[in-house]
Amino acid sequence: MQVPLLSDYREIGPYHSDTLDSQGFIHCSTLWQVIRVADALYRNQRGLVLLCVEPEKSKHSYDTKVPRGRKSTPRICGPLNIEAVVRVVSFDPGKDIRFGFPRGVANSR
Numbered sequence: 319m320q321v322p323l324l325s326d327y328r329e330i331g332p333y334h335s336d337t338l339d340s341q342g343f344i345h346c347s348t349l350w351q352v353i354r355v356a357d358a359l360y361r362n363q364r365g366l367v368l369l370c371v372e373p374e375k376s377k378h379s380y381d382t383k384v385p386r387g388r389k390s391t392p393r394i395c396g397p398l399n400i401e402a403v404v405r406v407v408s409f410d411p412g413k414d415i416r417f418g419f420p421r422g423v424a425n426s427r
Contacts (some may be wrong), residue, residue: 357416362415
């Protein structure tokens with residue numbers, strides 16, 4: 319899953335994150351990593367969406383291997399083609415500025 323701004327996702331064509339240019343891949347999160355990552359990087363930001371991705375539909379490799387000693391977070395090694403996005407879910411923090419699973423996401427896979 320990726321947490322872009324809604325305005326970024328609405329762009330026509332494949333999704334590009336800032337890390338695609340700087341690091342060569344798009345950072346993703348597993349279902350169980352999303353809340354921790356969102357709270358750490360996007361606290362109190364509004365207008366976000368979760369892109370639920372099926373890796374096998376991606377035109378670029380979906381890599382889950384990382385160098386020894388680093389936490390494993392999946393990544394897509396190229397722009398994310400829209401066909402790989404199977405669900406888009408609004409993702410705003412709660413009143414306490416922390417994130418929780420949007421309704422239905424935890425049961426979607």
